[in-house]
Amino acid sequence: MAYEQLKLDNQLCFRLYTAARLTMGAYHPYLDPLGITYPQYLVMLVLWEHEKQTIMDISHRLQLDTNTVTPLLQRMEKAGLIKRTKGKEDARQRIVTLTDKGLAMQEQAKHIPECLSAEILNHIGSIEELTKIVPTLDKLIEGLKQTNNEH
């Protein structure tokens, strides 16, 4: 009935879309106790790596536009995880820093990656198989950044 290339099972993107959503779902049991969502967890990862960052830094790092990141950070500020202060050198910028609460959360979060790995390992056999696809995903991401910039 349908064209072969239009079948759902032949769509790489559908797999990425589904894998991404289900993986975020798998984080739920670990992030709920911390009171943060998966995108907020990503922001925390970025800030735990480098304490002081502008909105631009964060949005570049996460490949998200500021119209997504700004409200995200506003909610995180309201939750007491971060502070947003005006830049001194460039007053357009906002400097984002962790609060004590945000910094302390790192200790509670440090086991999350291995918990996730263990849980997936239970159902999939080998983690090596997953690490093997990382370089391809990175290439794809780099390629798509360019593709999307052209339009």
Added chain:
Amino acid sequence: MAYEQLKLDNQLCFRLYTAARLTMGAYHPYLDPLGITYPQYLVMLVLWEHEKQTIMDISHRLQLDTNTVTPLLQRMEKAGLIKRTKGKEDARQRIVTLTDKGLAMQEQAKHIPECLSAEILNHIGSIEELTKIVPTLDKLIEGLKQTNNEH
């Protein structure tokens, strides 16, 4: 500063999340002329494969809950792409079928997959490398379905 395992570059999920979003972005130039979004495109793929489906069928196929699919289908019905009729045997069910407009869209859409492939190929070198990760993604997805059902 940060724990090694908490670094963003060590997160598989972040790659999936980013790859999925950027891929959806790459569909934009092709889906905009059709007036549909990427999730709506997925629903069309499902319906082009099997004309008559219940909400359950569609949501199982796309791994989405009905609370996502129902509003999606309502918008698609308003756009004149599908019809939703009460099931005759089981009145709880809704049978979703394509309108003429929805069916005709298949012709306009049939080149989209190869356009996407070509575009990615431009920036990444080989499509084979991408097809190689498909079995791993499928295993991951199956594993995550189970993981998420346990909680």
Added chain:
DNA sequence: TAAAATTATATCGCAAACGATATATTTCAT
């Protein structure tokens, strides 16, 4: 140096996702 272009962030509106809850219909148990 004043106007124009650029840059950094914010706001708005809409479409997804998804947890929680509600409603209607069917099936099951007694």
Added chain:
DNA sequence: ATGAAATATATCGTTTGCGATATAATTTTA
């Protein structure tokens, strides 16, 4: 056959994601 459990779908509320637009500060250009 009737009340209870299960099933299919819908609704509500919140957070994301993102295009479009606005605002404020900086840099560039004439």
